[in-house]
Each structure stands twice: as C-alpha cells, then as structure tokens.
Amino acid sequence: MENKELWQSVLGDIELQISRPNFLTWLKNSQLLEKNEREGVVLVGLPNNFAKEWVKSRYHKLILGSLRNIDGSIKNVDYAVLSQGSAHAVIVQGKKARPQEPVAAEEPQPPLIELKIDPRTNLNPRYTFSTFVVGSSNELAYAASQAVVKDVGKKYNPLFVYGGVGLGKTHLIQAIGNEISKEYKNSVATLYVSSEKFINDVVWAVRNKRMEDVKKKYRDIDVLIIDDIQFIGGKTATEQEFFYTFNTLYENNKQIIISSDRPPTAIPTLEERLRSRFEGGMIVDVEYPDYETRLAILKTKLQEKGSLVDDHILEQVATRVQKNVRELEGVLNKIIFYQQYKNEKIDTKKLEEIIGEAVQVTPKNITANDIIKAVADFFEVSPSDMLNRGRKQEVVQPRQIAMFLMRDILKLSYPHIGERLGKRDHTTAIHACEKINKECSQDHGLNQKILLIKERLFKM
Ligand code: ADP
Ligand code: MG
Numbered sequence: 425m426e427n428k429e430l431w432q433s434v435l436g437d438i439e440l441q442i443s444r445p446n447f448l449t450w451l452k453n454s455q456l457l458e459k460n461e462r463e464g465v466v467l468v469g470l471p472n473n474f475a476k477e478w479v480k481s482r483y484h485k486l487i488l489g490s491l492r493n494i495d496g497s498i499k500n501v502d503y504a505v506l507s508q509g510s511a512h513a514v515i516v517q518g519k520k521a522r523p524q525e526p527v528a529a530e531e532p533q534p535p536l537i538e539l540k541i542d543p544r545t546n547l548n549p550r551y552t553f554s555t556f557v558v559g560s561s562n563e564l565a566y567a568a569s570q571a572v573v574k575d576v577g578k579k580y581n582p583l584f585v586y587g588g589v590g591l592g593k594t595h596l597i598q599a600i601g602n603e604i605s606k607e608y609k610n611s612v613a614t615l616y617v618s619s620e621k622f623i624n625d626v627v628w629a630v631r632n633k634r635m636e637d638v639k640k641k642y643r644d645i646d647v648l649i650i651d652d653i654q655f656i657g658g659k660t661a662t663e664q665e666f667f668y669t670f671n672t673l674y675e676n677n678k679q680i681i682i683s684s685d686r687p688p689t690a691i692p693t694l695e696e697r698l699r700s701r702f703e704g705g706m707i708v709d710v711e712y713p714d715y716e717t718r719l720a721i722l723k724t725k726l727q728e729k730g731s732l733v734d735d736h737i738l739e740q741v742a743t744r745v746q747k748n749v750r751e752l753e754g755v756l757n758k759i760i761f762y763q764q765y766k767n768e769k770i771d772t773k774k775l776e777e778i779i780g781e782a783v784q785v786t787p788k789n790i791t792a793n794d795i796i797k798a799v800a801d802f803f804e805v806s807p808s809d810m811l812n813r814g815r816k817q818e819v820v821q822p823r824q825i826a827m828f829l830m831r832d833i834l835k836l837s838y839p840h841i842g843e844r845l846g847k848r849d850h851t852t853a854i855h856a857c858e859k860i861n862k863e864c865s866q867d868h869g870l871n872q873k874i875l876l877i878k879e880r881l882f883k884m
Contacts, residue, residue, distance in 0.1 A: 430494060431456035431468075437490040438483070442804060450479050457504065464499035466491060469506040474879065476503045481872050482802065545605055546616040551598035557724050559717030562592060565708040569596050572679060573603045576612060576647060580706035582670075582680035586687050587710035590750030593683040596710070597649050600681055604647055614647040619655045626662045635665075642669045647679040654684045658693030658868030667698050674701070692865040718742040718752060725753055731760045737770055744779050754782040790881055792830055792844055798881045799826040802873065813846040825874060827853050828860035833881070 425433075435454070439447050453475075458467040468487065470476040479487075480503050491498045541548050558566045565587075571579050583600075585593050601614045617625075622642075629638040642648065648669070656662055673680055687709070688694060688702040713721065719742040726733055737759065745752045758778045762768040770778075800807040803822040810823045823845055830836045830844070831853075838850040838857075845853075864871045 425495070427456045427459055430459070430491070433494055434487065434490045437493070438486055441486060442483070443801075446801065446804070450475055450483070454479070455506065459498075461497070464497050465502055466498055466500070467502045467504055469504050471506055473505050476505050477872070478876050478880075479503065481869065481876060542605075545601060545614045547598050547601045547605065547614070549602060551595045552602050553599045555724060555728060556592065556595055556599055557713075557717055557720045559713050559720070561711040561713045561717060562596070565596060565710050568706050568708045569600045570603075572600055572681065573607060576604060576608070577677040577679040581674065581677075582682055582702060582705035584682045584684065584688065584702050584705055584707045585710065586684045586707070588712070588748070589685065590748035591710045591712065592749055593710060594651055597651060597681050597683050601647065601649050612647060613645040614649070615642075615645045616649040616651070618651045619653050622650060622666065623656060623659060623662045626665045630661055638665070639669075643672045645673075645678065647681070648673055649681040651683050652685065653682045654686060654691050654694075656694075657691045658866070658871065663695055663698060667695070667701075670698070670701060680705075693868055693871060712747055713749065715742055718745070718749075721749055721752060722756055725756055729756075729760065731764065733759055733763065733770075737775065740772075740775060741779070745783050748783075751783050755779055758782060790833060792834060792836065794881060795829045795833065796826050796845075798877050799829065802877050802880070811844075811846060813848075824856035824860050825877070827856040829874070829877065829881075831857045833878070 431454075434456075435451060438451060450470075453471045455469045456466060457469045460466070468479075470479055484501065488498070488501050491501065553566075553570070556562075556566065565585050568580050568583055569585075572581075572583050583597075585597060587593055598616055601616050604612055604614050625638050625641070629635045650666075656666055670680060682702065684691065687707060688699045691699070719738060722738045722742055726738070733756070738756075741752065741755050741759070745755055755778055758781070759770055759775070762770060762774065762778070768774065796807050796810060799822050800810055803818070805819050805822050809816055809819045810826060827841050827845055830841045831838070836844075838853040841857075842848040842850045842853040860870075860874075864874060
C-alpha cells in the first residue's frame with residue numbers, strides 16, 4: 425500500500441475514535457512521510473512542534489495500533505515537524521527527508537531560503553550573530569555568547585541560555601557555533617544537537633549495544649551545543665550519559681552550550697548533580713523583546729528575504745505581536761505572501777486578519793471552567809464526569825490534574841477546588857495536588873502532558 429493510502433486509512437480509523445475538534449486540530453494536517461521497511465518505522469509529519477508533541481503524547485498508541493492493524497510489519501512511529509513555509513523539505517534530526525507529496529497547506533507559503541544544514545556540525549548557517557537583533561531583552565545573553573566565541577571552553581562554561589518559546593534561543597546558540605566554525609575553521613570541532621536527537625542516539629545505542637559509538641561521537645568534540653535540554657530530564661539512561669559526556673568535556677576544557685525553556689532550578693525532573701553543574705557556569709535569559717527590538721527584527725528579516733513592506737505596516741505588526749519572535753516572523757511572511765504572490769494590498773482589515781491567524785491570543789483570564797475543559801479535552805473524558813462525585817476510573821487522574829492546575833495557575837483555595845470538582849473535601853484537593861506535583865517530578869510523560877495542557881490553556 426502506498427504511504428498516502430496507508431495514512432488515509434489510519435486517519436479514517438482514528439477519526440472515528442476521537443472527537444471531531446481534536447481530529448481537525450491535531451491530525452487533519454498530518455502526513456506519513458516515510459516508511460522504513462527494514463526497521464518497520466513510520467515517520468509522521470506534523471505542521472509544528474506543538475502539534476508534534478501533542479500528537480506524540482496524546483495519540484501515539486492510537487496511531488501505532490491503527491497502523492499495525494493495517495500493516496503488521498510496522499513496529500514503531502516517529503514524529504517530525506514539517507518545516508515552516510516549505511512544503512517539501514522536512515528536517516528530521518538534521519537530515520532531510522522527502523515527503524511523497526507536498527503538504528496540503530491551507531494556502532501556499534512564500535518560499536523560504538533553502539536551508540543547508542552543515543552535516544558535520546549540524547548547524548544551520550541562517551543563524552548568525554549578524555542577523556540577530558540585540559535589545560535590552562537579550563543583550564546579556566548576546567554578550568555572553570560572544571564572550572564564549574573569544575574564549576572557547578574557558579570563560580563561561582557551560583553557557584546556559586533560557587527563555588520562552590520563540591525568543592531566539594536556538595538562533596543565538598547556533599550563532600555561537602557558526603561563529604566558532606568561521607573563526608577557528610576545522611581546528612575546533614563543533615556539534616549542535618537537539619536534546620531529542622541526543623535522546624534518540626542514546627536510546628538507539630542502548631538498544632543496539634553501540635554505546636561506545638555514541639560516547640565517541642559526543643566526547644570527541646570541542647564545542648557541544650545542546651538545544652532544549654528540558655526534554656532530557658527524567659530519562660535515566662539519557663541523563664546519565666549526558667552527565668558523563670558533560671563531565672568528560674568539561675574536564676577537558678571543552679565548551680558546552682545549553683538552551684532550555686526555563687532555568688535549571690525549574691526543570692523538576694533534572695537530576696541534582698546535573699543541575700548543580702549547570703549552575704556552576706553562566707546562566708543568562710532572553711526575555712520578550714520591546715517594541716524597538718521587535719521593529720528592528722522585522723526590518724532585519726525583511727532584508728534577509730529581500731522584500732519590501734511599508735514602514736507603517738511593520739510598525740503595526742511590531743505593536744500588535746509582542747510575545748514571540750517566531751510569530752512576528754510568521755506575520756511578516758504572510759504579509760509578503762499576500763503582497764507579492766497574490767498582489768493584494770495590505771490594509772488594516774487584512775492586517776488584522778493575518779495577525780488573527782498567526783498569533784496566539786495573549787493569555788486571557790483563565791477560569792476554573794477553562795481548566796476543566798482543557799483537561800477533559802486532553803484526556804477525552806466528559807467534563808461532567810470530572811465534576812460529579814462518581815468514581816469512574818478514567819476520570820480519576822484527569823480530575824486530580826485539574827485540581828493541580830487550579831491550584832497552580834489560579835491559586836484557588838483547597839476548599840474551593842474540592843467544592844468545584846464534585847463537592848469534595850479540601851483534604852482530597854490537597855492530596856491530589858501533592859500527588860500530581862510529586863508524580864510530575866518522577867514521570868516525564870505526565871509532566872509533558874501537563875505542560876501541553878497548560879500551553880493549550882494559554883493559547884485558548
Ligand atoms: P527559540 O529557540 O527561543 O524558541 P528561535 O531561536 O527558534 O527561538 O527563534 C524563532 C525565530 O525568531 C527564528 O527565526 C529566529 O531567527 C527569530 N529570532 C528570535 N530572536 C531574534 C533576534 N533577536 N533577532 C533576529 N531574529 C530573531
Ligand atoms: Mg529553540
């Protein structure tokens with residue numbers, strides 16, 4: 425069976441098993457990119473990282489089950505992000521995979537500059553210091569990054585960069601790598617990896633008894649850049665391997681550069697010894713850019729793309745899109761697309777429409793009901809089952825998670841939380857919150873689910 429047909433059957437199957445809105449939101453734009461016949465692994469592409477994480481954590485079993493029903497030779501499923509803008513190229517762990525057919529995107533996207541990732545370093549040449557706009561939100565991180573280039577392995581080691589989504593962490597840490605490659609040529613071996621890639625390597629090595637290969641790969645380099653380290657926490661074998669790699673490199677004065685969406689202290693699953701290593705280096709954050717920085721970023725991106733957009737439009741965009749540089753860029757891409765490829769004039773109404781499509785609404789006032797609904801949606805249980813006193817097994821954990829989130833996000837009192845979820849006693853609420861809190865630090869999967877629900881909530 426062709427990949428496309430196979431995926432169509434899987435989707436048809438899944439559509440019957442999950443709610444319509446969830447299906448449309450998460451799976452409608454998915455694709456089967458590759459089927460590795462030899463290993464029995466299927467690669468599924470999702471439009472963005474968020475959808476990827478969500479589908480992986482929420483629907484993996486369903487997808488695998490359905491695939492196997494149709495094709496018994498399939499053993500596992502991997503997930504990848506369909507690369508932004510380009511319907512053809514998909515970046516999978518630094519390699520390119522080719523989907524069979526272009527993504528059925530809602531609308532064509534402007535072509536992006538073809539990415540040529542250096543196979544040796546895994547760095548994307550697009551991310552340089554010269555294209556990174558510096559403002560008060562990121563000047564410390566920028567200065568520390570530059571200092572690392574001057575004094576590789578000596579001054580700020582490890583360098584730990586943290587901050588919210590889309591604020592330039594990946595750009596900055598890759599810029600360090602690119603600058604080092606430029607300055608020191610081949611005399612300094614640099615390697616950039618996502619923590620996902622690192623995890624995959626370790627898991628593969630454990631499975632295939634090839635740990636020596638992995639050790640060699642990671643310990644023979646001079647500059648190790650590892651992105652989104654928060655995902656490593658809680659995976660024992662991986663964390664241990666990372667710890668040894670870290671120590672070996674560190675003791676040999678090799679440079680380590682790490683990014684994360686939060687500071688080391690806030691990664692609950694991270695082993696203490698690793699956390700204290702991180703804290704021994706330089707920790708810098710990137711914050712939301714201010715208006716001037718946002719405008720400068722827009723102008724820089726415009727120049728990179730070689731396009732023209734009126735200043736007053738750029739100003740409006742900079743005013744309206746505040747929380748995420750990736751979204752800023754997304755809006756700009758759409759504007760260029762409408763102007764250049766559709767010859768449309770961008771007036772205020774059109775601009776609002778574009779912004780509305782591209783930007784997540786800034787967190788509104790989240791209510792207890794929103795939390796209940798988001799949790800119920802995630803676990804596909806009925807909110808009313810969560811709210812009543814019944815003891816249905818499938819709502820026990822969702823109910824506890826809802827209690828935990830009400831405490832965590834809304835700071836509601838325990839009696840109030842108990843009351844809301846089935847008129848329960850405040851001790852039940854305390855117990856639920858403590859239990860989830862504790863389990864979160866031990867169970868990476870649970871932690872991930874809660875993060876996804878939270879992200880969803882903030883985007884609702
Ligand atoms: P993060 O890794 O923090 O989620 P990225 O580094 O992927 O964010 O940044 C998202 C997009 O925004 C990238 O295209 C990046 O080039 C751009 N970007 C973020 N910050 C800046 C900046 N200060 N100057 C220029 N581009 C930026
Ligand atoms: Mg990143």
